[in-house]
Amino acid sequence: MTFSLVARCVETGMFGVAISSSSPAVAARCSYARAGVGAVASQNVTDPTLGPMALDSMEAGKSAQQAISEIQQRGKFIEYRQVLAVDMMGRTAIHSGPNSLGIWTQANAENVASGGNMLANDDVPQAIVDTFLASSGHLGDRLLTAMRAGLAAGGEAGPVHSAGMKLVDKVSWPVADLRCDWTEDCPIEAVAMAWEVYKPQLEAYVQRALDPREAPSYGVPGDE
Template sequence: MTFSVIARDATTGDLGIAVSSCILAVGRAVPTVRPGVGVIAVQARSRRGLGTALLAGLAEGRSPQELVRHASHAAEDVDRQIAVLDATGQVAADTGRGSLPASGHLLGEGFSVQGNMLASPDVLPAMSAAYAAAGGSLADRLLAALTAGQDAGGDLRGRQSAALQVVTGHPATADDDGVRVDLRVDDSGDPVAQLRMLRNLQRAYDERDYETLAVFAPEGARDLYAALAASRRGDRAAARTALEAVRTRPGWSTWLASMAGDARLSAVSQLLD
C-alpha cells in the first residue's frame, strides 16, 4: 500500500525519509524520525507502535540489523514491512511473508527503498537507481527516488498522500531542534508532484528567493516579497509601488515599522520615507 525511501547523507550526516501511499496522511503513519538517532519506516500491516519501539532501540545503541532481525521473528508482525536507518548510515529492512504483494525492499549504501502492493515490479529498482544517481541535497535525492517510484507505477490502488522529512545526524538541542525538512501532502490527486512543489517553495524561503516568493507565497505577502525582489535588482519604482500596496493593508504599516531594524526591509522602507 506504500512505497518509501530512507537514507543518510554521507557528507552532511543528515537523515531522511520520503514516502507516498494511497492512504490519508501517510506522513502520520509511516515515518518515525529523531535527529541524531535514526529513521524508521513501518509499512504494510505493521503495528502502530512499532516505529516508536524500533527508534527507542536505536537510541539504546542497538543496530538496525539486530532490531530488524528481532522484529522479523515476532509472530504478531508477519504482515509488517520495516526499514531501519541509524545515524551512522547502517541500514536494514525486512518484508514480512504476509505483506501485500507485490512487495519487497532493496538496500544500498546508506539507504533503502521498500514498498508493498506496488503496481509494478519496476518500482523499487527505479527508486534505487534514481536515488543513487541523483545529486543535490538529501531532500532532493529522496524526492528523486519517490518521483521515480511514482513514475514506475507507485501504489497499485492509486495516489493520495506523501511526506518528506529530513533531520540532522546530531541530536537536537535547545537552540536547534534538528529538523531541516518536514513537509506533508495529506490528500491530493498527485501527492508526489505536490510534495515537490512544497519543497521548491521551502527552498525559496530558505534561500530568500524573493522573485519566486512574489509569485508563489500566500497572496497577502506577495507584495512584500515583490518589494524585496525589486529592491534587490535595483528597480526602485517597482519596489516603491509594491511597498505602497503593502502599507494599504490594515496592520501592515505597524508591522513594517516594527521591522525597521531588519536589514532586508530597511532599504526598501526608506523608499517611502
C-alpha cells in the same frame, strides 16, 4: 498500499524519509526519524509503535539490522508489517512480513533502503534506490527525485493520494516535515511544490528556534 525510502546523507549526516500511498495521511502514521540516530518507515497494515521502537534501539547503539531483529522479536503481528531502517553509520535493513499486501518487494544499499506493497510491479524499490544513489545535492531533493522515479517505474497498482517527506539534522525536531494528506492529483508533486517553497527558509526556521536575535526578518506584512 505504500512505497517509501529511508536515507542518510553522507556529507551532512542528515536523515530523511519519503513515502507515498493510496491511503490518506500516510506520512502521519509511517515516517520516523531522529537526528544523529537514523530513520525508519513502518508500513503495510501499519503499527505506529515500531518506528519509535527501532529508533530507540539504534539510539542505544544497535545497528539497523539489530534494530530490525528486535522488532521481529518484539513486534505484534510482525508477519503483516514492513519496516525499513537506516542507522548513523549508513547501514540499512528491512523487514517485509510474508503477509505484506499484493506485490511487495524491497531493495537496499549503503545509506538507503526502499520497500513497497500493493505495487504495480516488483521493480519499484530498486528504481528508487538506484535513483537515490545516482543523485546529488540536498537530501530533500534526492528523496523527491527517488520517489518520482518510483512512481515512474509503476508506483502502486492504483493511484496514490498522500505523501510526505521528513528530514532531521542536528536538532531534536524535524527540520522539515512536509505532507500532503489527500489529493486526487499527485501527492508527491504536492510535497515537491511545498519543498520548493520551504527549502530556502529551512535554515532560517532553525535559527529562529535556536536564537531569534540572529534570525532573518519574516518578510511578511507588518514585519519590521
